Amino acid sequence: MNTQTFSIGELAKALDITPRSIRFYEEQGLLNPERQGQNRVYFKKDKVRLKLILRGKRLGFSLAETKTLFELYDSNQNSKAQLETMLLMTTEKRRHMLQQLEDIQMLMNELDEVESRCKEELAALSHP
Structure with missing residues (x-):
C-alpha cells in the first residue's frame, strides 16, 4: 500500500503557508502528525484537515470554532x-x-x- 506522506515543508509549500503556521495549528490541537524521530510526518488526512482550517479562517471562523467541529467529527x-x-x-x-x-x-x-x-x-x- 502506497500511502503518500508530506514533510512540514512540503505541506507548507503545497498550501502556501509557513511551517510556523502549521506548527501553531498543531500546538492548538488542530493537527496531530506522526513523528519519525524529530520529523513530523503528515498524511493526506492532515492535508485535508489543514485545508479545512484555512477555509474556516477565510470564512471568519475562530480556531476554537474549527476545533469544536473537528472534535465533533472525530467522535x-x-x-x-x-x-x-x-x-x-x-x-x-x-x-x-x-x-x-x-x-x-x-x-x-x-x-x-x-x-x-x-x-x-x-x-x-x-x-x-
Whole structure:
C-alpha cells in the first residue's frame, strides 16, 4: 500500500503557508502528525484537515470554532450534532457579517456627506 506522506515543508509549500503556521495549528490541537524521530510526518488526512482550517479562517471562523467541529467529527464522522453545530455557526457568522455590512454602509454614507461638505466649502472658498 502506497500511502503518500508530506514533510512540514512540503505541506507548507503545497498550501502556501509557513511551517510556523502549521506548527501553531498543531500546538492548538488542530493537527496531530506522526513523528519519525524529530520529523513530523503528515498524511493526506492532515492535508485535508489543514485545508479545512484555512477555509474556516477565510470564512471568519475562530480556531476554537474549527476545533469544536473537528472534535465533533472525530467522535462521530456522520454526526447530526456536527451538522447542526455547523449550521448554527454559519447562521451566526452570517448574522455578524450582515451587521458589519450595515455598519460599513453607514460609515460610507457618512464619508459621502463629509466629502460633499468639504467640496462645497472648497468651492465656496475658491469663488468668493
